[in-house]
Amino acid sequence: MGYVTGQTYSIFGLYNQSINPNDKTNYHFLGAFRFPKHHFHSIPQKNFNFMYIAFVKKLRIILFITSLGIHAAQSQNTRYLDPVFSAVTKTTVTYSDVFSDDYHKMDIYTPNNDNLSKRPLIVYVHGGAFYAGDKASQDCIDFCTAFAKKGYVAVSVNYRLANAFLFLTDKKIQLNAVLQSIADVKSSLRYFVKDASTINQYKVDTTAFFLGGYSAGAVASLHTGWVTTESELDANLQDILKNGIKTLNGDAGNNGYSSPIKALYSMAGGLYQTSYISAGDLPVWMGHAKDDATVSYNCAPGLNNPLVVTLCGTGKMMPKLDSVGVKYDSMILETGGHTWPSLGNSGKDFKNAITEIAAFFYPMIPGNSASTAIKNRQQTISIYPNPASEQIYIQQKGNANLGNFRLVNAIGQALYFGCPSNPTAPIEIGHLPKGMYKLVWENPLLESQTLILQ
Numbered sequence: 001m002g003y004v005t006g007q008t009y010s011i012f013g014l015y016n017q018s019i020n021p022n023d024k025t026n027y028h029f030l031g032a033f034r035f036p037k038h039h040f041h042s043i044p045q046k047n048f049n050f051m052y053i054a055f056v057k058k059l060r061i062i063l064f065i066t067s068l069g070i071h072a073a074q075s076q077n078t079r080y081l082d083p084v085f086s087a088v089t090k091t092t093v094t095y096s097d098v099f100s101d102d103y104h105k106m107d108i109y110t111p112n113n114d115n116l117s118k119r120p121l122i123v124y125v126h127g128g129a130f131y132a133g134d135k136a137s138q139d140c141i142d143f144c145t146a147f148a149k150k151g152y153v154a155v156s157v158n159y160r161l162a163n164a165f166l167f168l169t170d171k172k173i174q175l176n177a178v179l180q181s182i183a184d185v186k187s188s189l190r191y192f193v194k195d196a197s198t199i200n201q202y203k204v205d206t207t208a209f210f211l212g213g214y215s216a217g218a219v220a221s222l223h224t225g226w227v228t229t230e231s232e233l234d235a236n237l238q239d240i241l242k243n244g245i246k247t248l249n250g251d252a253g254n255n256g257y258s259s260p261i262k263a264l265y266s267m268a269g270g271l272y273q274t275s276y277i278s279a280g281d282l283p284v285w286m287g288h289a290k291d292d293a294t295v296s297y298n299c300a301p302g303l304n305n306p307l308v309v310t311l312c313g314t315g316k317m318m319p320k321l322d323s324v325g326v327k328y329d330s331m332i333l334e335t336g337g338h339t340w341p342s343l344g345n346s347g348k349d350f351k352n353a354i355t356e357i358a359a360f361f362y363p364m365i366p367g368n369s370a371s372t373a374i375k376n377r378q379q380t381i382s383i384y385p386n387p388a389s390e391q392i393y394i395q396q397k398g399n400a401n402l403g404n405f406r407l408v409n410a411i412g413q414a415l416y417f418g419c420p421s422n423p424t425a426p427i428e429i430g431h432l433p434k435g436m437y438k439l440v441w442e443n444p445l446l447e448s449q450t451l452i453l454q
Contacts, residue, residue: 081150133217175240186249208366213266267287288331295311390428
């Protein structure tokens with residue numbers, strides 16, 4: 001009767017090699033598994049062969065079932081909403097063909113092993129009050145990595161910064177810094193349009209460019225997207241423009257190519273003048289904390305410093321957006337100050353913002369407008385009583401975080417903002433004028449409801 005004493009059996013049948021009889025280790029490796037030596041030295045050859053065949057059959061069944069589970073889990077992930085890539089590559093380039101300094105560099109994050117020929121582009125503009133900050137800040141890295149894993153080409157862009165002392169004492173320098181950021185951001189967008197029309201290295205879809213950022217980066221992005229003609233600027237700004245970047249297309253190069261933008265997002269950002277918002281403007285997603293003292297949720301001097309120009313935040317932008325019919329969604333935080341986005345993945349609000357931004361942009365990406373992915377995730381919300389007079393209750397079927405909502409009247413004015421924290425607690429609406437309202441959720445995955453007050 002023979003015994004197995006000098007062979008290693010691979011469970012995958014890939015090899016059959018000798019074992020050193022003098023091996024003093026406690027285990028031999030059997031393919032991807034290891035077994036104690038004494039098991040091999042005490043099993044008759046016939047019984048071992050039988051056990052080996054049975055083991056392989058069982059293993060194949062386990063691996064097959066496991067692979068089905070993995071496939072099912074992967075199939076639930078939707079590109080542009082979920083992370084569908086496990087790794088990304090970062091490449092640093094100079095985007096301007098006029099300037100070659102660090103202010104005109106950007107980090108490009110692309111998903112590994114992606115064969116798609118046209119991919120949406122999302123640009124993240126860092127914060128830092130227009131005199132500090134860098135594309136390699138942790139929030140920049142976390143944001144771009146997250147969106148690259150969702151299937152975007154994600155970009156963290158640098159731009160010209162002002163001298164801190166001069167910036168904090170001169171409003172003209174502050175406004176010029178904003179205009180320079182517009183010039184630089186537009187040049188970075190043109191870089192990708194140029195690439196798409198020439199070597200097509202990054203395989204971007206030039207009809208799906210999304211722009212935004214945090215703090216100063218959000219301010220830069222909102223003005224880049226919404227200030228489209230020089231006639232919108234007051235006389236002072238027009239003078240600064242002509243003595244600086246010359247035109248709204250800027251002085252940072254890649255001339256002859258467009259700088260298209262599909263939609264915007266803003267984390268703790270604001271506008272110099274809400275009059276820049278007009279009918280037909282780009283859609284926007286906005287996240288803001290009500291206790292932000294650096295860029296006010298309403299309107300106040302930037303940095304809470306009377307020497308800095310006044311900026312109007314999300315709380316003032318929403319009524320204007322409603323009045324002119326510009327599509328938007330918002331994530332309004334009661335607390336969080338100005339720093340919640342800077343925490344990156346260490347902060348839950350930052351991660352929630354990434355989820356909401358992805359959901360807001362998803363239907364705007366070509367081919368996704370009729371997708372069932374969003375519909376399958378939507379929750380059923382009901383309002384009762386409806387019609388109502390004094391109070392309403394909000395009932396939810398599903399487990400999504402409802403978040404904030406607003407009640408918008410027939411002419412687009414948001415007259416009430418709330419957050420249903422308890423389904424058994426009434427929401428008092430008796431003080432509102434009678435009429436028809438739309439209850440709009442900040443969560444893009446939740447459908448709006450019509451409410452009648454009588």
